[in-house]
Amino acid sequence: AQKVTQAQTEISVVEKEDVTLDCVYETRDTTYYLFWYKQPPSGELVFLIRRNSFDEQNEISGRYSWNFQKSTSSFNFTITASQVVDSAVYFCALSEAEAGGSYIPTFGRGTSLIVHP
Amino acid sequence: DAGVTQSPTHLIKTRGQQVTLRCSPKSGHDTVSWYQQALGQGPQFIFQYYEEEERQRGNFPDRFSGHQFPNYSSELNVNALLLGDSALYLCASSQGTSGESTDTQYFGPGTRLTVL
Numbered sequence: 001a002q003k004v005t006q007a008q009t010e011i012s013v014v015e016k017e018d019v020t021l022d023c024v025y026e027t028r029d030t031t032y033y034l035f036w037y038k039q040p041p042s043g044e045l046v047f048l049i050r051r052n053s054f055d056e057q058n059e060i061s062g063r064y065s066w067n068f069q070k071s072t073s074s075f076n077f078t079i080t081a082s083q084v085v086d087s088a089v090y091f092c093a094l095s096e097a098e099a100g101g102s103y104i105p106t107f108g109r110g111t112s113l114i115v116h117p
Numbered sequence: 118d119a120g121v122t123q124s125p126t127h128l129i130k131t132r133g134q135q136v137t138l139r140c141s142p143k144s145g146h147d148t149v150s151w152y153q154q155a156l157g158q159g160p161q162f163i164f165q166y167y168e169e170e171e172r173q174r175g176n177f178p179d180r181f182s183g184h185q186f187p188n189y190s191s192e193l194n195v196n197a198l199l200l201g202d203s204a205l206y207l208c209a210s211s212q213g214t215s216g217e218s219t220d221t222q223y224f225g226p227g228t229r230l231t232v233l
Contacts (some may be wrong), residue, residue, distance in 0.1 A: 004159075043205055043226035045160070050223070093157055104150070104173055105222065107159030 002027045004094050006108035013082055021077045021111045023092030029053075034068065034075045035093040035105060036102050045091065051075065082115045089113070119144060121210050121225035132196050136191040138228045142210030148172075149191040150222060152207040153184060157194045160207055164189050165211045183192075203232045 003026040013019050025034065036048040049059065051068050060068045063080045079086055089110045095103035122141045130136050142149050148167045152160035162175035166185035185191045189210075195202055206229075209222035 037224070042226065043229070044226040045207065045209075047221055047223055050221050093159075104162050104165065104175070106162075109157075109159050 001033075001095050001100045001105045002029075002096050004106055004108035006090075008094055008111045009109075010114065012114045012116065013040060015079050015084060018078060018080050019082050019113065019115075021079075021090050021092075021113065023077065024092040025075065025092070025094045027073075027094060027096055029065075029096040031097060033095040033103060033105075035095070036066065036077050037091045037093065037107075038088045039091060039110070040088045045095050048077075052101050064105050079113075082113075084115050084117050087113060087115045121208055123206075123208050123225040123228050125144055125228060126226070127229045127231075129233065131233050132198055132200060134198050134232075135190030135194065135196045136198060136227045136230060138195075138206050138230070139190065140193070140210075140225060141165075141190045142208075143223050146210035146212050146223070147189050148184060148211045148213035149189065150209045151191070151193045152209065153177070153202075154205040154207055154227070156204075175216070197219070200232050203230060205229050 005024045032053045037045040039045050041044045049066055058069050065078045067076045089112045090109050091110045093105035093107045095105045121143050124139045150165040151163040154160045163177050164174040164183055165172050169185045180196045182194045192217055205227045207227045208225045211222045
């Protein structure tokens with residue numbers, strides 16, 4: 001069974017600080033996908049990134065970067081020079097192939113990030 | 118290019134009633150999934166529709182049912198509402214091909230259901 005753990009319930013930082021959100025996953029599959037989503041107060045989940053299990057390269061997109069390490073089953077997300085607009089709940093998710101070939105993501109409980117001006 | 122849309126935005130019902138939530142997928146997407154998100158929790162998978170059939174189902178009772186129309190839009194129906202059904206219901210769309218759905222799911226803004 002797949003499982004995603006986001007141990008940090010809430011993180012509070014001051015604007016311009018760097019912050020890392022942790023994600024640890026469990027799976028027995030060799031093929032799987034990892035995701036990060038952002039959920040602002042409006043409620044809509046905004047897709048940030050997808051990474052497949054065969055691609056361990058770290059990725060950077062502007063102020064966002066992701067560190068995927070299969071050895072520790074982790075997929076951490078770092079925001080550099082945080083801004084107030086980054087305040088949201090961030091979810092890590094894992095998809096394995098289900099019977100029939102579809103991939104259904106299992107979400108962690110989320111980390112609430114609060115960025116103070 | 119319109120994203121995923123859901124209606125209504127908010128809904129208030131009483132215990133025992135029935136409710137129908139609606140979702141239109143992102144343009145070009147043919148697969149619709151429904152999730153329930155309780156306060157302070159991550160989304161929980163209810164079911165997924167592809168080619169007008171339920172393809173996968175999560176651990177939810179039969180009170181939760183759905184439908185997908187030929188234009189790929191979808192409905193979620195919940196019968197005999199319980200207080201515990203109060204949650205944000207999220208619809209997500211993706212592109213499935215030949216029974217596989219590996220693409221990223223894009224979410225709508227959700228419907229906030231309150232059961233009194």
